[in-house]
Amino acid sequence: MVTRPTSAIEIHADPEVIVQNGTTGILRCTFRSSEVVSSATTVTWNFQSSHPDSQYYKSPYVIFYFTSGRGFPGSEEFKDRVQFIGDINKRDVSIQLSPTYFSDNGTFFCDVKNPPDVMGTQARTELRVVLKESYSQNNTTLIVAGVCGALLVLVLIAVAACIVMRVLHNRHDYEGCTSLESVNSQAPQPRKKVESRVEGSRSTSPSGPLQGPVIYAQLDHSGSKNSFHKMEPVVYADIRKN
Template sequence: METKWSNMSCRRVLLTGFTLCIVLVTTPCSGIDIHADSEVLIQNGTAGTLRCSFRSNEVVSSTTSVTWTFQSNQPDNLFYKTPYTVFYYSNGRGFPGHDVFKGRVQFIGDINKRDASLQLSPAQFSDNGTFFCDVKNPPDVTGTPARTELRVVLKESLPQNNMAVIVGAVCGALFLLVLIAVAACVVMRVMHSRHEYEGCTSLESVSSQAPKPRKKVEVNLESSRGPNPPGPVQGPVIYAQLDHSGSRSSFHKMEPVVYADIRKN
């Protein structure tokens, strides 16, 4: 009996754990994720954008709200100790917060696209500090506000545009490729001409060495003719066509003509 009871208890525990796992996996989380730029640089006296976006499992509705707060990093500033609300958005309408930011903040986001960005214009040195973006999309109301460190600087302190450097680097790379291609063509042409020159010299050497075996043959012929007794030697017989009548229709006769082979003794 005890063994059967223990087996039933194990099965119940396993079934309960499996059910809990399924419930935890299938039940959507009621939290909301908020993201913003960690740092933003704005030139003094110009407009800047504080970007903020969020992700939620619930459908965006009129109850979705956005709250922007600010805390200064300057000890003598009014907003140094605690954050103050600078802008509030709900039901499709925006409400500026403290008088310091009235007329200088504008909601440029789109709630339906999950964008809660804010524009600050014109930026002032007193705006140096931390801006917090908090979004509520009921029932997704639990989430950590995103924070952005704003630095209002002079124009000389802004990072320079690297477009000129990039263009120069690309042009330099293209010029280097063209130079390499031209150098390769010149090297190939020089090697080709050198190959032709070596071929000509080899042919000339062969032609200059060709008559040597002929001299050997003549020496052999003279040596072979040495023992023969002196006397008139009949030369080669050459047949020539002689025209006796002088007319075109005359019969051409082949007569032998003997040339004497005159050699020095």
């Protein structure tokens, strides 16, 4: 006879559930199995009280059992209050308690067997039944914490955006200055040459108005009155210096 190897089944439940006294409490539980769900699949819910004076304080007991497509309540304490609300074919084996009492404070264990997947660790949920005022206060605290967290995220996003914009702006200014400096360093500077030429011309030219060459005529002063002898003209260049 050859036996098929068994694989572990994974069971998941909410770690903690807080409900108001006298209301309905939902205990969710799901599982994962490599085998097809059949009539041999079983679900067991156990409860262990957190009250020291309870007879079930140390040892859990069955409050609900599911097999062959049907659910069976366990102890009288939960008989009329526990209801199966899951879908075994969808691997959902959740239950609800209605109404909840302070005596329900404790740990609920969810265990599933889906042969041949029978090896697995049962999931556990801590149920806390509180007064209406405490429940409202807890909800208010959660809401305030959520709002503060959202505002903090928005502030961080705004600060990050400002930093990024400032970095980009500084980088743009730096690149602009660099490009201008490179253009100025590479561009020819004919103006200096022109100015140097002008300064040279200014240094060699007289400061006063320009005057052409002066022509002087030489006369013959031999003593004769009637004698007038015209000599060759001599041109003197009158150059005035500054």
